[in-house]
């Protein structure tokens with residue numbers, strides 16, 4: 001008898017899980033509450049290794065038909081002081097509007113049923129891929145924002161750090177540039193939650209985006225909570241994947257890689273009847289180290305010595321250390 005699996009959340013982790021499980025012959029039902037396609041607050045920077053994961057799911061060729069932008073360089077900007085390095089292999093920029101729709105429609109093509117509400121039936125195995133925790137007490141919470149721009153696009157992912165926040169600028173498909181930031185509540189409030197005003201207050205960013213035109217209203221999310229549940233014992237038959245398992249600071253641009261990787265592993269584990277706690281320990285071994293290093297670097301980025309430390313350290317080493 002094939003396994004019957006319910007996947008809660010049809011984002012990247014949920015769809016990777018569904019496709020992996022379908023390829024093992026499992027019966028898969030996805031419940032996704034949002035209507036796709038939809039824009040989503042995200043830097044839309046895909047680590048080079050995503051292609052390997054997509055390929056193993058039979059999704060590399062469809063991914064390239066969406067013509068993601070290529071990125072070969074990284075530019076880190078600390079109040080005008082820059083660190084530049086080239087990537088070991090190209091990274092990709094594809095909007096979540098395109099990518100998430102591609103993954104969900106492909107999961108359907110692979111034979112998964114997609115529902116907008118949780119069905120009443122009992123499922124012996126559930127993959128929890130419903131994204132990150134979203135509630136936190138008021139105070140110094142973090143908020144994310146994003147919009148697409150037209151204008152000079154290049155082949156770099158640029159990160160502009162200011163105080164406890166930062167803004168990423170990188171190309172996506174169709175010659176568009178994605179601008180996505182994360183800032184503490186106090187900073188957002190000081191700018192009346194107006195992202196244009198915040199950008200105008202950071203000279204290097206103001207200069208970079210000065211000749212560009214915003215193509216959509218700013219989208220905003222928050223609060224953004226960093227959390228990991230590796231150490232929690234999951235209930236029997238519940239496989240947590242993507243941000244629902246661990247949400248790392250997005251400056252690394254490795255969240256989507258982690259979501260695809262853990263989603264695929266959760267789908268395989270559930271379809272093969274592997275115990276959920278064993279799957280989770282494997283994920284902790286695979287993701288825990290790079291996510292832990294990312295947390296330490298995030299802490300360091302807030303220190304006044306961050307620009308000097310960034311100059312001294314190898315960019316490629318930092319890049320490799322912050323992704324699985």
Ligand SMILES: Cc1cc2nc3c(=O)[nH]c(=O)nc-3n(C[C@H](O)[C@H](O)[C@H](O)COP(=O)(O)OP(=O)(O)OC[C@H]3O[C@@H](n4cnc5c(N)ncnc54)[C@H](O)[C@@H]3O)c2cc1C
Pocket residue numbers: 008009010011012013014031032033034041042043044045046047129130131132144145180181182221224241242243244250252253254255256257259
């Ligand atoms: C500001 C910001 C910038 C980022 N930039 C990058 C980047 O550049 N590169 C990168 O790799 N990562 C980035 N990330 C991280 C990345 O967005 C996430 O790691 C990734 O989206 C996780 O995928 P997921 O499938 O786990 O969750 P999601 O993509 O959030 O998908 C979860 C899905 O579950 C659905 N859902 C939720 N609750 C329910 C429910 N009860 N029933 C049914 N459906 C439900 C939601 O509608 C959603 O579609 C960024 C994150 C933020 C906040």
